Amino acid sequence: MATKARPATVKKIVAENRKARFNYEIVDTYEAGLVLTGTEVKSLREGKANIAESYASDEGGEIWLINSYLPEYLQANRFNHETRRRRKLLLSKREMHRLQNAVNREGMTLVPLKIYFNDRGRAKLELALAKGKKLHDKRESAKERDWNRQKSRLLKDRG
Numbered sequence: 001m002a003t004k005a006r007p008a009t010v011k012k013i014v015a016e017n018r019k020a021r022f023n024y025e026i027v028d029t030y031e032a033g034l035v036l037t038g039t040e041v042k043s044l045r046e047g048k049a050n051i052a053e054s055y056a057s058d059e060g061g062e063i064w065l066i067n068s069y070l071p072e073y074l075q076a077n078r079f080n081h082e083t084r085r086r087r088k089l090l091l092s093k094r095e096m097h098r099l100q101n102a103v104n105r106e107g108m109t110l111v112p113l114k115i116y117f118n119d120r121g122r123a124k125l126e127l128a129l130a131k132g133k134k135l136h137d138k139r140e141s142a143k144e145r146d147w148n149r150q151k152s153r154l155l156k157d158r159g
Contacts, residue, residue, distance in 0.1 A: 014123075015049035015068075016114040022138060024111055024130035030099070032125045033090030034065070034115070039073040039081045044123055046073075049115055056089060056110035056127055058100045063089040065112060065125065089125060102129055 020026075036044070043049070054068040065087045072080045091099070102108045113126040133141070 011116045011118060013114055013116045014044050014047050015051045017051050017054070017112055019052060020111045020113055020128065020130070022141065023133060024109065024128070025133055025137070026111075026113075026128045026130050027102075027108065028129045029113065030091065030095055030127045030129070032063070032095075032127050034123050034125055035088040035090065036123055037081050039076040039079060040070050040087075041123060042076070043070045043073045043081075044115065044117075046071075051112045051115060054112050056112060058103060058110075061096075061100075063091060063096060063099060063110065063127075065089055068112070068115075089127065099127075099129060107131075 048071050050069040051065075054065060056063055056065050058064075067084060068087065069083055070081070071083060099110060103110060109130050109132060111128045111130045113128050115123065115125050118124050
């Protein structure tokens with residue numbers, strides 16, 4: 001008896017930190033839930049969030065998303081949320097301990113990569129455990145990116 005293949009998960013990306021992969025060397029990624037209010041979810045669904053300057057940190061045994069920007073939901077009036085408040089991340093205890101140890105012992109950083117809605121409609125954050133790149137590493141990755149772009153142009157012209 002054949003088993004049914006699961007459909008591919010559909011992710012609606014709301015916000016993406018595009019500079020993260022340039023500024024950091026990504027070691028590992030985790031998927032974390034977000035503790036949000038109703039107006040924050042509605043604001044996210046409009047797709048105007050920004051996580052470019054945000055980061056995650058360990059405070060009191062929990063992981064928090066700091067400095068992320070979710071604009072106010074215009075129809076909420078007085079029930080609105082603060083735009084730059086700290087938001088708690090939902091991770092398993094094992095993942096939390098692993099991240100805390102990596103940050104405390106190895107000097108790594110927790111960088112948010114993107115916020116998206118999964119196939120069940122839940123807001124999720126892709127969190128990366130990363131090491132900061134030095135200036136020469138950034139130059140090297142820019143050279144490599146330019147070379148790959150040039151190489152694809154040459155192959156396209158040739159064929």
